[in-house]
Amino acid sequence: MRAVIERHLTKLRARDFVSPDHENAIRESIRDYRDIPADRTVIRANVRLDHCTLLVDGVLCRYKDVRSGERQITELHLPGDFVDLHSFTLKRLDQPVMSLTPCRVASIPHDKLRLLTERHPHLARLYWFATNLDAAIHREWEVSLGRRTARAKLSALFCELLMRLQVVGLADESGYDLPLTQADLGDCTGLTAVHVNRTLKELRGDQLITFQNNRVTIHDLAGLRRAGEFDATYLYLERQHC
Amino acid sequence: MRAVIERHLTKLRARDFVSPDHENAIRESIRDYRDIPADRTVIRANVRLDHCTLLVDGVLCRYKDVRSGERQITELHLPGDFVDLHSFTLKRLDQPVMSLTPCRVASIPHDKLRLLTERHPHLARLYWFATNLDAAIHREWEVSLGRRTARAKLSALFCELLMRLQVVGLADESGYDLPLTQADLGDCTGLTAVHVNRTLKELRGDQLITFQNNRVTIHDLAGLRRAGEFDATYLYLERQHC
DNA sequence: CGATTTTTTGACATTCATCAATCTGGGTGG
DNA sequence: CCACCCAGATTGATGAATGTCAAAAAATCG
Numbered sequence: 001m002r003a004v005i006e007r008h009l010t011k012l013r014a015r016d017f018v019s020p021d022h023e024n025a026i027r028e029s030i031r032d033y034r035d036i037p038a039d040r041t042v043i044r045a046n047v048r049l050d051h052c053t054l055l056v057d058g059v060l061c062r063y064k065d066v067r068s069g070e071r072q073i074t075e076l077h078l079p080g081d082f083v084d085l086h087s088f089t090l091k092r093l094d095q096p097v098m099s100l101t102p103c104r105v106a107s108i109p110h111d112k113l114r115l116l117t118e119r120h121p122h123l124a125r126l127y128w129f130a131t132n133l134d135a136a137i138h139r140e141w142e143v144s145l146g147r148r149t150a151r152a153k154l155s156a157l158f159c160e161l162l163m164r165l166q167v168v169g170l171a172d173e174s175g176y177d178l179p180l181t182q183a184d185l186g187d188c189t190g191l192t193a194v195h196v197n198r199t200l201k202e203l204r205g206d207q208l209i210t211f212q213n214n215r216v217t218i219h220d221l222a223g224l225r226r227a228g229e230f231d232a233t234y235l236y237l238e239r240q241h242c
Numbered sequence: 243m244r245a246v247i248e249r250h251l252t253k254l255r256a257r258d259f260v261s262p263d264h265e266n267a268i269r270e271s272i273r274d275y276r277d278i279p280a281d282r283t284v285i286r287a288n289v290r291l292d293h294c295t296l297l298v299d300g301v302l303c304r305y306k307d308v309r310s311g312e313r314q315i316t317e318l319h320l321p322g323d324f325v326d327l328h329s330f331t332l333k334r335l336d337q338p339v340m341s342l343t344p345c346r347v348a349s350i351p352h353d354k355l356r357l358l359t360e361r362h363p364h365l366a367r368l369y370w371f372a373t374n375l376d377a378a379i380h381r382e383w384e385v386s387l388g389r390r391t392a393r394a395k396l397s398a399l400f401c402e403l404l405m406r407l408q409v410v411g412l413a414d415e416s417g418y419d420l421p422l423t424q425a426d427l428g429d430c431t432g433l434t435a436v437h438v439n440r441t442l443k444e445l446r447g448d449q450l451i452t453f454q455n456n457r458v459t460i461h462d463l464a465g466l467r468r469a470g471e472f473d474a475t476y477l478y479l480e481r482q483h484c
Numbered sequence: 485c486g487a488t489t490t491t492t493t494g495a496c497a498t499t500c501a502t503c504a505a506t507c508t509g510g511g512t513g514g
Numbered sequence: 515c516c517a518c519c520c521a522g523a524t525t526g527a528t529g530a531a532t533g534t535c536a537a538a539a540a541a542t543c544g
Contacts, residue, residue: 064381064385066385066389066471086374086378089368090371090374090478094378094382117363117366121366124359124366124370131373131377132377136336138381139304139316139317142383143314190389192501192502193523194523194525197522233287234336434534436491437533439492440493
């Protein structure tokens with residue numbers, strides 16, 4: 001049962017030193033594993049929260065609906081991510097979280113997190129780091145949303161997901177599984193599903209990537225990076241932070 | 243000399259209880275006040291940092307240049323804001339910070355911040371909160387950038403700035419000073435300067451706001467909020483957080 | 485007061501959205 | 515196992531929002 005948060009620990013270890021003592025403290029605080037079907041609201045916005053939710057498996061997103069009926073996804077969460085670590089200090093979420101695929105999640109009460117971070121300032125900084133990394137990803141999305149063409153937006157997104165999935169061992173050179181619809185990709189990039197479709201066709205035609213059967217197959221990573229103006233420094237993949 | 247960080251303390255107090263003890267600890271850690279002309283890079287990206295920078299006066303922005311030569315501003319910083327509190331855990335910035343107006347800044351070494359946060363876990367959470375609020379603002383900008391019309395983007399931006407400036411006493415009912423160019427507003431909203439100009443004309447024609455002589459004059463706040471689909475909950479203006 | 489930046493306006497181009505229809509593949513009940 | 519169903523993918527035709535280019539007017543600055 002404990003093994004299921006391995007991806008989370010892998011992600012932490014990739015960032016900085018985590019002692020066995022820390023790891024045990026984390027393992028013992030995580031509880032309440034549960035499964036969630038696709039397309040469910042997992043956390044509502046503006047409701048007071050007393051625990052944080054860890055994504056064990058599946059894909060979740062933060063999003064906001066706008067009046068016109070469209071949706072903007074503001075971040076995708078992958079296995080090993082805390083989806084609402086910011087609720088520890090914010091106490092509620094400004095945007096809801098929903099499942100895009102069937103998911104498995106676990107939780108950690110804010111009280112435990114408080115103890116954990118007061119006893120281990122190093123862990124406090126490590127989790128603080130994690131929320132700051134979230135913000136860095138938001139910033140990069142702002143750049144995509146504001147100033148990139150449809151082609152570059154999608155290319156950049158596929159590059160980001162590749163790097164993030166590699167950290168937790170869910171991607172290799174050839175590509176990765178991504179059980180999203182083209183409409184979901186449109187909600188991430190501010191495009192319509194129709195235009196995503198046309199752009200994917202173009203990327204396929206240019207031998208960069210194929211997105212089919214819930215899988216991203218990368219044919220030319222260098223070309224994809226170029227198309228998306230992708231520079232991974234915003235993902236802070238180097239070690240030694242806090 | 244100490245009085246100059248009052249806006250920062252005002253902002254903290256607006257969020258949660260800050261004891262005199264905490265305030266003194268903060269005051270004693272802040273140093274190295276300096277003035278910066280407009281249009282200067284204040285912090286370069288990807289350079290190792292050992293201190294955080296506090297904005298005392300003026301407007302700074304985080305931004306990223308894209309290949310096409312355009313710029314996307316990802317956040318505006320107002321007096322009282324830490325502009326790179328995230329550098330405490332990230333150790334470097336993923337995006338540079340530049341001055342849009344003449345600015346006054348101060349700094350606090352990471353070492354001091356480390357002591358401050360280890361001795362006062364409450365302050366640690368308060369500053370953690372501050373970086374999470376930054377992320378919430380990023381999320382709202384993502385929504386604007388991805389799914390809002392030019393008219394709504396600008397309206398939402400003017401609403402956000404009104405609320406944020408009110409917290410530090412730099413705005414009243416009638417409006418606020420905003421020494422930015424239309425090109426700067428375009429860089430915030432992902433629009434061209436030309437289109438910003440046309441959209442401002444429209445907002446003026448509709449008696450919502452006037453932006454002239456570096457001042458935003460609000461004629462119809464309710465109308466502006468509607469035009470921008472503005473809901474301030476993402477700014478976490480209520481007290482009692484950490 | 486000359487020089488530069490910023491704002492404003494017009495004509496035209498482009499990207500992406502919208503609307504609508506068809507196609508496809510996987511799932512389901514009989 | 516098959517017929518049906520349905521969400522998702524694909525394509526075409528057309529339209530709207532915003533970008534581009536260019537020039538003039540206005541404001542700002544040294």
